[in-house]
Structures are given as structure tokens and as C-alpha cells.
Amino acid sequence: MDKNSAIGMGLIAAIILVYSIFFMKEPAPEPVKKSTKTTTSAAAVPTASPQEDSAATAQRVAQLGEFGTLATGQNQTTVLENQVLRVSLGSKGGKVEEVELKNYKTWDKKPLILFDTVTSQQEFTFQTKNGRNIRLSDLFFQPSAVANLTIDNKPAKSITYTAQVAPGQSIEQVYTLREDSYEVGYQLNFRGMEGVVAQQPIQLTWTDELKRLEKDIKQNRSHSTVNFYTTEGSFDNISASSTDAETEKIEEPVLWVANKQNFFTAAIIAQNSFANAEVSSVYNEADTTQVKKLTSKVAIPVQDALSGKAHFTYFFGPNDYDVLKNVAEGFDKNLELGWGIFSWVNKLLIIPAFDFLEDFIPNYGIIIILLVLYIKLILSPLTYKSYISMAKMKVLKPEIDVIKEKNDGDMQKTQAETMALYSKMGVNPMSGCIPMLLQMPILFAMFNFFPNSIELRQEPFLWAHDLSTYDVFARLPFTIPFYGDHVSMFTLLMTASTILYTWSNNQVSTVQGPMKFYSYLMPVIFMFVLNSFPAGLSFYYFVSNIVTFGQQALIRRFVDDEKIRKNLEEYQEKNKGKEPKGGFQKRLQEAMKAAAEQESKRKKGTK
Known part of the structure; x- marks a missing residue:
């Protein structure tokens, strides 16, 4: 030499350093491990809501106005399952309750639950013309029977949750799971609701307290963040290495938002776009049971729901390039392959x-x-x-x-x-x-x-x-x-x-x-x-x-x-x-x- x-x-060594x-x-x-509670998957059987006194029920009915008849009922859990995912859905709110990745385990060999109601909450909120803010989680939906479909020549299962507001007026949520897929199709339809719903965006707030899935929690934290991709083809995120609470507002239309961890991602992708978004990240360094708390707020154009165009895809799966590259435009960027030429060398x-x-x-x-x-x-x-x-x-x-x-x-x-x-x-x-x-x-x-x-x-x-x-x-x-x-x-x-x-x-x-x-x-x-x-x-x-x-x-x-x-x-x-x-x-x-x-x-x- x-x-x-x-x-x-x-010079090469210095650059690498x-x-x-x-x-x-x-x-x-790895920090010293604290004792943790075991998270278990929800059983696929109906679970009753806690009994409430009549005064509280009456108050909630009054707050919901024309939606008051949907304020009471029993939560029924239904499971959609394929070779790789087990998705539990609840009739209270008509929402996802739990997602298990069947082919993976946590670092301590427990079932890998990527989403559950304890650590992950999704809240859809819309405004009525009389000024009320209605949350879908406050409404009880009626589930249909699970239907067997064929989508792109592949078997699929689908279930529809319906909340009948009045004759000719209803809210529908449709979930579809294809065979051997990490993607869950989702539709939100406001049928005959033009006279009830205000022309304000529907707000989806997703709070995700990332559970510890890997042995080295600090490595997991340094690779966990909120990623987003705009309709103009711009990829960005909150700095994963930051130790401070951070928030970023995106004023332009957004195609998808993803809660990305070291090896797994939970995301929602719009078929059209979200009008705008706000994302944030924070964590408690002393808490070894939680990686980070990620929050996303996205605005869904209400006209999309009224016209049957509010179509979305949930992704719950691994950061595998062969999987991510087929999900949506730019979605493979959730896998950190380096920037510029280094990324292409890997690909x-x-x-x-x-x-x-x-x-x-x-x-x-x-x-x-x-x-x-x-x-x-x-x-x-x-x-x-x-x-x-x-x-x-x-x-x-x-x-x-x-x-x-x-x-x-x-x-x-x-x-x-x-x-x-x-x-x-x-x-x-x-x-x-x-x-x-x-x-x-x-x-x-x-x-x-x-x-x-x-x-x-x-x-x-x-x-x-x-x-x-x-x-x-x-x-x-x-x-x-x-x-x-x-x-x-x-x-x-x-x-x-x-x-x-x-x-x-x-x-x-x-x-x-x-x-x-x-x-x-x-x-x-x-x-x-x-x-x-x-x-x-x-x-x-x-x-x-x-x-x-x-x-x-x-x-x-x-x-x-x-x-x-x-x-x-x-x-x-x-x-x-x-x-x-x-x-x-x-x-x-x-x-x-x-x-x-x-x-x-x-x-x-x-x-």
C-alpha cells in the first residue's frame, strides 16, 4: 500500500466512521429489562360492553343527536384470517382491534401482535351540519356475514359493518383480506348522508404506542419513526434518531402514512389521497416496554366518503423489500437501504x-x-x-x-x-x-x-x-x-x-x-x-x-x-x-x- x-x-475509513x-x-x-405484561390475542368470540347506568346512557345518546340510536349495543368480534395475518374486528366502532403476524414472533418468542386496542387507537371523527363531532368508535355497527370473494384471481374474505342512522341513511365500513397478503382493504361510505354531514374533512387520528418487538430496544428506537409519502412523490419522515418530541405538518396531499419499526410497519394508504397530515413522535427512555409513541392525523375529504371513493389499504407486515415494493408508490422506502447509489446497489x-x-x-x-x-x-x-x-x-x-x-x-x-x-x-x-x-x-x-x-x-x-x-x-x-x-x-x-x-x-x-x-x-x-x-x-x-x-x-x-x-x-x-x-x-x-x-x-x- x-x-x-x-x-x-x-479517507474511506473516516467517511465510514x-x-x-x-x-x-x-x-x-440493551438496557436493563423491566418486568412486562404478556400481551395476548383477543379471542374470536363476542364480548359484552360494560353495563352503564341509564343516566350516562341517556347523556351519551343526547350528545350524539340523530346518531343516538347507535350509542348502545354489544361489541362482537369477528376474525379475518389468511396464511400470514390474523385480523380481529369489533362491531363497536366497526374498527380493527388486533393484528397478529402469524409467521413472526417477538424477541422473547411470544406472538407478534403489531396492533391492538391497548396500545393502538384509531379514531375517525366527522362533523355534522348542526355542529356535532361524531366519533365512529361511539357507534355500534351491525356486522354482515363474512363473504368469500375473488380479487385479482385470488381468494379473499370480506365483511361489512353498517350503522343505520335513519331510513336511507347509513355508514358502512368494509374490510377485505386477500389470500397470503399483508394488506387489508378498507372502505368508508356515507350513504344518503349529504343532508347530515358537514362539508368538513373526516379526521383520522392514529395513536400507536409501539410495543417492544426486538431484543435491543435502543436499536429498535433508532429505526422507528413515522414515514409519509406525498402525491407529488416526496418521501420524508420524522428523524428516528431524535431524542426530543417532534411534530411535522404536511400541508400538501399525502398518499400514505406509515408507523415504521426496525423490521415491521403498520400503515394506511389512500387510493386517492389524504388532504393533509400531521405526524409526531415521542418516547420515554426509561420505559423499556414501549419503543415510541407515534401519532398521525390525516384529513379525508368528506366528499370521497359521500361519493363512495373513500378507499384505503391498511398494511400490517414485515419490512421485506419483495413485499413492500408491490404495496404502493414509494412504499419500499420504509426499508432503509441507504440513499442514492447505495440504495440501488442493494436493490x-x-x-x-x-x-x-x-x-x-x-x-x-x-x-x-x-x-x-x-x-x-x-x-x-x-x-x-x-x-x-x-x-x-x-x-x-x-x-x-x-x-x-x-x-x-x-x-x-x-x-x-x-x-x-x-x-x-x-x-x-x-x-x-x-x-x-x-x-x-x-x-x-x-x-x-x-x-x-x-x-x-x-x-x-x-x-x-x-x-x-x-x-x-x-x-x-x-x-x-x-x-x-x-x-x-x-x-x-x-x-x-x-x-x-x-x-x-x-x-x-x-x-x-x-x-x-x-x-x-x-x-x-x-x-x-x-x-x-x-x-x-x-x-x-x-x-x-x-x-x-x-x-x-x-x-x-x-x-x-x-x-x-x-x-x-x-x-x-x-x-x-x-x-x-x-x-x-x-x-x-x-x-x-x-x-x-x-x-x-x-x-x-x-x-
């Missing part, structure tokens, strides 16, 4: 390869090893080019040492003469650095892929119980600043392999002094940074380092330093007396030469 390559490596701190929302060690290169391997191999540790081999095969031309560049620097080391000795500490003059030597011998000092820079998109893509890959969730490998979070090889009786209170063995292996890889590079490099020390320091810094990152990421880098080390050992066997030296001398003889070609290298050489001349004049002027 020559000096320019070492500087390039240092900054990226991991400010963009990756680095997880911290076009990493995820297809991962999905392909997943179809044939059940062990995710083996999949990661094969993924490394796949990436290394793609990058092998760059690896070879980088090594050849370092080999050229190595054979020129005797001449470079003579230049250093002649200039006796004059760095600018040494650099200028070194660049002149490179130009004369046909060596591009940037050719060792550029291949490393070209690998950066894949490097950053992996930083986003592994912490957000639901495929690794709760998947064990060797001593790691869950590749989606850090492995705990040993628990420390104290906390080390910036490191934590645990030892991640995969991170230690990654550090050791990086030092081995650095040592291997230094055997063919010209780097000396502080730069050489710095090349060994960076792996130690990353040991602290990555100790609380997912084990899958650390294991990937460990395997990647070992494979790269093997690649370089193989290349070294077929690279003849004497032949390289001969080629350089032939280039020098062939181009003797010729001016160096234009381009970046020539401009860099001229700049260094000018800087050296100015420094020489300055020194003479001070004597």
Missing part, C-alpha cells in the same frame, strides 16, 4: 443475490459466506488492479528512498520529485486508490443491508442467537465508553482479520512512519464502532477480509516483481525525452513542483 493508497484508505455515527443511528447496549445487486441463495440454502451464515464470494468475484478486477499498483510502488521504493534522503525532510520537494519519477516510469499513483473508491458503494450498501434485513432476524449461526443484532460472546461487569458492556466475538474476528489484511498490504507497500501506524489503528477504531452492530455485518466483513487476504496471496504467486521492474524501465526508455501526457497526474505533478519552488523561495527569503 503506497502513501496515496493509504491516504485513500484513511462519520456515516456510521450520523446516518446509521448506531445502536447502544439491483445485493438483494437479488441474497434472495437467490435463500431459495436453496437454509443457513444464513452460509448465505453470507457465499454472498462474500459473489461480491469478491465482481470486484476481483479492481482488486487485481489495486495490487498491481502497489507492486509498482514497491519496485520503485529504492529510487523513492534516494529522493527522501537527498531532500532531507523537505516534504514538498520530495513529493514533487516522487511524482516526476512516477510520471517518467509510467506509474499512476492514483490507480491504487481509485479501485478502493469504486468499491465504496458496495461497502456502504452493506452498512444498510445487514442492520435492516428481516431475513436475518432471529436466525442463529454458531454462537450468535440472532444475526440481526449483536452477538454476546461475553458480558462485561462494567461499561466501556463507546464500546458497551458486552464482547462481540464476530467484531473481534473482523478486527483481527482486518489487521491481518493490513499487514499483508504493508508487505508490498511503500508506506512508512505515522501512515503505517494509522493503517493499524483504524481496525481498532472500528472494533468500537461495530461492537453493537448486527452480527451478520461483522461476520460479513470478517469473511470478506479472509477472502481478500487469500486473493492477494494468490495474485502474489503470479506477479513477478522483476518483470514489473523490466516493464517500467522499458516504458522509461521508450518515452525518454518526451513531455508527460496531460491529465490529472500531470496537473498534480505541476502543482507539486510549483509548491516546492515557492517553498524554496520562501526559505531563501528568510535567511
Whole structure:
């Protein structure tokens, strides 16, 4: 590794370090667990509302006015179920009461309830022409029998909840669940209600106290937020890493709003649009049973409900790219794949390869090893080019040492003469650095892929119980600043392999002094940074380092330093007396030469 390559490596390492701190929302060690109550799924049997005294009933009836006849009744629970979802619906309010993701468990192996009436509340409110605010949750609806349908050539189940306000006037809520889908269709219809309902938007307020689903609650919090997408194609969210309560108002029409966690999302998508929205986020750091409290307020044009156009889709499911990309426009952004080119590397290169391997191999540790081999095969031309560049620097080391000795500490003059030597011998000092820079998109893509890959969730490998979070090889009786209170063995292996890889590079490099020390320091810094990152990421880098080390050992066997030296001398003889070609290298050489001349004049002027 020559000096320019070492500087390039240092810049890459610094960028990764900054990226991991400010963009990756680095997880911290798990806090001390408090005792929690077990959440159980609601039974699919009718449940009676509590008895109320006649005075309270009469008061509520009076408050509801023409809707007073709908103020009493019994709540009946009906279940719509397919292969992946179990959705419980209640006749009081005609609303979703509970959603269970059947193929997933919480970190402590309990049923994964993504939505329930204890921690999640949805309130539809509309205004009447006489000034009353009516909440659908105050009304009792009559459920229809569950109907079997066919939608897009797939079996589906549907149920309609009807609240008969007066003859010819009713409120309908229709829920539809297709086979093998995480989407629940929802329609809100105001039939014959033009003379009753005011021309004001219907307000949906969704309050969601996110339950703890993952072992590392701080990692879960750092990836949990409210995302939203406008009809103009703009995606935005509340900062997931913020520790303060935050609120944002969106005045333009909104297509969807999503309560996004590390690996799961609950969302509502409009077929047309919501008129506007307001979203907020807050959490209590001391409460280890709750991740965050997210609130969304969206405005539904009342005319949509009056004309039968208030059609929506609920999504309750995993942050799986293959699932999210088919839900709605921009919905795949609920999976954090990085920004710009890093996202496209994941979508076009990493995820297809991962999905392909997943179809044939059940062990995710083996999949990661094969993924490394796949990436290394793609990058092998760059690896070879980088090594050849370092080999050229190595054979020129005797001449470079003579230049250093002649200039006796004059760095600018040494650099200028070194660049002149490179130009004369046909060596591009940037050719060792550029291949490393070209690998950066894949490097950053992996930083986003592994912490957000639901495929690794709760998947064990060797001593790691869950590749989606850090492995705990040993628990420390104290906390080390910036490191934590645990030892991640995969991170230690990654550090050791990086030092081995650095040592291997230094055997063919010209780097000396502080730069050489710095090349060994960076792996130690990353040991602290990555100790609380997912084990899958650390294991990937460990395997990647070992494979790269093997690649370089193989290349070294077929690279003849004497032949390289001969080629350089032939280039020098062939181009003797010729001016160096234009381009970046020539401009860099001229700049260094000018800087050296100015420094020489300055020194003479001070004597």
C-alpha cells in the first residue's frame, strides 16, 4: 500500500466512521429489562360492553343527536384470517382491534401482535351540519356475514359493518383480506348522508404506542419513526434518531402514512389521497416496554366518503423489500437501504443475490459466506488492479528512498520529485486508490443491508442467537465508553482479520512512519464502532477480509516483481525525452513542483 493508497484508505475509513455515527443511528447496549405484561390475542368470540347506568346512557345518546340510536349495543368480534395475518374486528366502532403476524414472533418468542386496542387507537371523527363531532368508535355497527370473494384471481374474505342512522341513511365500513397478503382493504361510505354531514374533512387520528418487538430496544428506537409519502412523490419522515418530541405538518396531499419499526410497519394508504397530515413522535427512555409513541392525523375529504371513493389499504407486515415494493408508490422506502447509489446497489445487486441463495440454502451464515464470494468475484478486477499498483510502488521504493534522503525532510520537494519519477516510469499513483473508491458503494450498501434485513432476524449461526443484532460472546461487569458492556466475538474476528489484511498490504507497500501506524489503528477504531452492530455485518466483513487476504496471496504467486521492474524501465526508455501526457497526474505533478519552488523561495527569503 503506497502513501496515496493509504491516504485513500484513511479517507474511506473516516467517511465510514462519520456515516456510521450520523446516518446509521448506531445502536447502544440493551438496557436493563423491566418486568412486562404478556400481551395476548383477543379471542374470536363476542364480548359484552360494560353495563352503564341509564343516566350516562341517556347523556351519551343526547350528545350524539340523530346518531343516538347507535350509542348502545354489544361489541362482537369477528376474525379475518389468511396464511400470514390474523385480523380481529369489533362491531363497536366497526374498527380493527388486533393484528397478529402469524409467521413472526417477538424477541422473547411470544406472538407478534403489531396492533391492538391497548396500545393502538384509531379514531375517525366527522362533523355534522348542526355542529356535532361524531366519533365512529361511539357507534355500534351491525356486522354482515363474512363473504368469500375473488380479487385479482385470488381468494379473499370480506365483511361489512353498517350503522343505520335513519331510513336511507347509513355508514358502512368494509374490510377485505386477500389470500397470503399483508394488506387489508378498507372502505368508508356515507350513504344518503349529504343532508347530515358537514362539508368538513373526516379526521383520522392514529395513536400507536409501539410495543417492544426486538431484543435491543435502543436499536429498535433508532429505526422507528413515522414515514409519509406525498402525491407529488416526496418521501420524508420524522428523524428516528431524535431524542426530543417532534411534530411535522404536511400541508400538501399525502398518499400514505406509515408507523415504521426496525423490521415491521403498520400503515394506511389512500387510493386517492389524504388532504393533509400531521405526524409526531415521542418516547420515554426509561420505559423499556414501549419503543415510541407515534401519532398521525390525516384529513379525508368528506366528499370521497359521500361519493363512495373513500378507499384505503391498511398494511400490517414485515419490512421485506419483495413485499413492500408491490404495496404502493414509494412504499419500499420504509426499508432503509441507504440513499442514492447505495440504495440501488442493494436493490439491483445485493438483494437479488441474497434472495437467490435463500431459495436453496437454509443457513444464513452460509448465505453470507457465499454472498462474500459473489461480491469478491465482481470486484476481483479492481482488486487485481489495486495490487498491481502497489507492486509498482514497491519496485520503485529504492529510487523513492534516494529522493527522501537527498531532500532531507523537505516534504514538498520530495513529493514533487516522487511524482516526476512516477510520471517518467509510467506509474499512476492514483490507480491504487481509485479501485478502493469504486468499491465504496458496495461497502456502504452493506452498512444498510445487514442492520435492516428481516431475513436475518432471529436466525442463529454458531454462537450468535440472532444475526440481526449483536452477538454476546461475553458480558462485561462494567461499561466501556463507546464500546458497551458486552464482547462481540464476530467484531473481534473482523478486527483481527482486518489487521491481518493490513499487514499483508504493508508487505508490498511503500508506506512508512505515522501512515503505517494509522493503517493499524483504524481496525481498532472500528472494533468500537461495530461492537453493537448486527452480527451478520461483522461476520460479513470478517469473511470478506479472509477472502481478500487469500486473493492477494494468490495474485502474489503470479506477479513477478522483476518483470514489473523490466516493464517500467522499458516504458522509461521508450518515452525518454518526451513531455508527460496531460491529465490529472500531470496537473498534480505541476502543482507539486510549483509548491516546492515557492517553498524554496520562501526559505531563501528568510535567511
